[in-house]
Amino acid sequence: MTKRSHHAEIATGKGDPQCFSNTTSAPSxxxxxxxxxxxxxxxxxYTRTQVYxxxxxxxxxxxxxxSPAPEDESWDNTDHSEWFYIVRFRQKDLWPxxxxxxxNDTLQTEFSERWLxxxx
Amino acid sequence: MSDxxxxxxxxxxxxxxxxxxxxEILEIAVRxxxxxxxxxxADDHRRFTEFAExxxxxxxxxxxxxxxxxxxxxxxxxxxxxxxxxxxxxxWLDPTGFGTPSDYTDLRVLEDTPTVKHVVVCTLCSCxxxxxxxxxxxxxxxxxxxxxxxxxxxxxxxxxxxxLPPEIxxxxxDSNQKCRFMVLPMRPAGTEGWTEDxxxxxxxxxxxxxxxxxxxxxxxxxxRPVHPAVNPVHH
Numbered sequence: 001m002t003k004r005s006h007h008a009e010i011a012t013g014k015g016d017p018q019c020f021s022n023t024t025s026a027p028s029x030x031x032x033x034x035x036x037x038x039x040x041x042x043x044x045x046y047t048r049t050q051v052y053x054x055x056x057x058x059x060x061x062x063x064x065x066x067s068p069a070p071e072d073e074s075w076d077n078t079d080h081s082e083w084f085y086i087v088r089f090r091q092k093d094l095w096p097x098x099x100x101x102x103x104n105d106t107l108q109t110e111f112s113e114r115w116l117x118x119x120x
Numbered sequence: 121m122s123d124x125x126x127x128x129x130x131x132x133x134x135x136x137x138x139x140x141x142x143x144e145i146l147e148i149a150v151r152x153x154x155x156x157x158x159x160x161x162a163d164d165h166r167r168f169t170e171f172a173e174x175x176x177x178x179x180x181x182x183x184x185x186x187x188x189x190x191x192x193x194x195x196x197x198x199x200x201x202x203x204x205x206x207x208x209x210x211x212w213l214d215p216t217g218f219g220t221p222s223d224y225t226d227l228r229v230l231e232d233t234p235t236v237k238h239v240v241v242c243t244l245c246s247c248x249x250x251x252x253x254x255x256x257x258x259x260x261x262x263x264x265x266x267x268x269x270x271x272x273x274x275x276x277x278x279x280x281x282x283x284l285p286p287e288i289x290x291x292x293x294d295s296n297q298k299c300r301f302m303v304l305p306m307r308p309a310g311t312e313g314w315t316e317d318x319x320x321x322x323x324x325x326x327x328x329x330x331x332x333x334x335x336x337x338x339x340x341x342x343x344r345p346v347h348p349a350v351n352p353v354h355h
Contacts, residue, residue: 013211018226049292070297107270107291
C-alpha cells in the first residue's frame with residue numbers, strides 16, 4: 001500500500017486544525033474586541049479572503065485556532081502557521097446600500113493574521 | 121427444465137441504468153485506478169461511502185434540544201463544539217481518524233438570542249458542518265444563496281418565509297476557513313414540559329443553517345419550489 005500522506009500522519013487522532021496547535025512562532029497578535037482593518041494583499045494564486053472585506057474595519061469576535069494560511073496550505077506549504085480570527089463587521093460598513101433601519105446587522109468571517117492590521 | 125413464465129414477478133436481465141454521464145465514468149476510472157495502485161482499498165472506499173451515506177441532521181437536532189434543556193450542556197456546546205458532538209454520538213475524526221475532507225474538526229455553535237439571529241453561508245464554496253448536520257441542501261450550494269445572503273440577508277430570509285423585525289439583529293456567518301458553524305436557535309413558545317425527543321423533532325436542518333425558526337407544529341423542511349429558468353442554457 002502507498003505510504004500515508006504527511007497530513008494523515010500528523011493529524012490522525014487529533015484532527016485539523018488541532019494538528020497545528022502550538023506551531024506558531026509568536027502568540028496571537030490580536031485579541032477579542034480589537035479593532036482591525038482587512039489588508040489588501042496580492043492574492044493572484046489563491047486566497048480565502050473575500051474581496052468584499054478588503055479595506056473594511058471590524059472587531060475581533062473570536063480567536064479561533066492556529067493553522068497554515070490557506071494561501072500557503074493550498075500549495076502544500078505548511079511549514080508556518082498563523083493565528084486565525086473571526087472578525088465582525090457592521091453590514092453598513094460593507095455594503096453602501098444597507099438600510100439604516102437595520103443598523104445593528106452584522107457579518108462575521110474568518111481571517112489569518114497576515115490579513116489584519118490594527119486600527120487605533 | 122420447465123418453461124420459465126414471468127408471472128411470479130422476476131424481470132428479465134437488463135442493464136441497471138440506461139445512460140451514464142462522463143463524470144460517473146471518470147469516477148469509476150479514477151477509483152479503480154487508485155485501488156489498482158494501492159492508494160486505498162475497495163474496502164476503504166466502501167467504508168467511506170457508508171459513512172457519507174450515514175450522516176444526517178438528527179445529531180445536531182439532539183444537540184440543540186439538549187442545550188435547550190440542560191444549561192451546563194449548552195455551555196459545553198458553546199465552548200467546544202467538537203467535544204460536545206461526542207455527547208450526541210458524533211466523532212468529528214470519523215471515519216479516517218483525522219476527519220473528512222473539507223469538514224475539518226472545529227465546530228462552532230452560534231447561539232441565537234432574543235436580539236441576534238444567526239445565518240450561516242459559505243460564499244467561497246459551500247462549507248457545511250456535515251458530520252453533525254448531514255449533507256447540505258442544494259440551495260445552500262447555489263451562487264444565488266451564497267452571493268445574496270451576505271448582502272441582502274433579510275430579503276433572502278424572507279424568501280424562506282422568515283421575516284424578522286428590526287429589533288432583532290441579523291448576523292451572517294461566512295464560513296470561509298476551517299471553522300464550521302451550526303445555529304442554536306431560540307426555543308419556541310408552546311414547548312413547555314417537552315422531552316428532549318419531542319424538542320429534537322422540531323429542530324429541522326434549515327433551523328440549524330439559520331434560515332428557519334423551530335415551531336411546535338413543524339417537523340420537516342418544506343420542499344423548495346423549483347421554477348423554470350428565466351434564461352435557460354440552450355445546448
